[in-house]
Amino acid sequence: MATEEDTSETLVFTRQIAGAEDIAFGFGSIAQIREGKNVTITLVNSSVIPYDSTRSIKDVIDELLIAAQGA
C-alpha cells in the first residue's frame, strides 16, 4: 500500500520563452479566467506596442502613409 510519502511528486517547471503561439494577437479584448476570476485581457497588436515615448508602431506606420500621400 502506498504511504503518504509515496503520493508526493516533484513538480518541475521548465521555462520556455514565448513564441508567436504564446501571444494573443488581435484587436480589442478577450475574457480569460485568472486566479479564478474572469478578467478582460487586451489583445496584442501594433497599437499597443510603443515605437517611442509618444507613438505606437501603428501610429508611425499611419504617419508614413499620410506623409507619402502629402495629406
Place this chain on the structure above:
Amino acid sequence: MVTLSKELMVIEDMVLSMDPSVTQERGVGTPFNAAYLPYTVSESVAVALNNRYTMGETDTKFALLAGLSTQAFEVNTATIDTHAIPKLQMDTALALKANETDVILKGSAVSYTPASDLDPVNKGYADGLIADKFLGAITGSFIAYSIADGTTPVTVSVTNGVITGIV
C-alpha cells in the same frame, strides 16, 4: 505548497527572430517578429511597412520610378527653387521670354537683314551701312556747319566721293 508568481512578459521572455521556427524543449515553435504583429485586422506590421515602401510602384498617387505612359504626374504650384513646377506655371514663365528665332543672338555668326523699319540690326549690318555712306564713293549733298562759327549752315555737295561744292 507550490506558489506561482505571475510576472509580466518582457523582451527576455520572447523568442525574437526571423527564423521560420525555433525548437525548444517543448517542441517546435514560431519566433516572434513583425510578421506576426497585427497592424490592422488584415495586415501585419511587416506587410504594412512593406506596402509603404513599395507603394510608389503600385499606387497612382505616387510617382513611378520608371514613369507611367498613361497618366501624367501632377505637382502643385512651385514656390521655392527646388520645387517641381506644373506645365502651366512653366508656360506662363516662358511666355515672358522671347523666342530665339525672333531675336538677334549675342555672339551669333548668323547675320540678320532687317525687313522693316522697326526690325533690329546687328553691328555688322550697321557697320556695313556706315562704310557705304562715309567710306564709299557716295554722291549727294548734306548740310554741315561752318568751321568759323559752328552755327552757320553750309551745303556740301559730293559727286562720286569728291566734294564738288560748299555753299
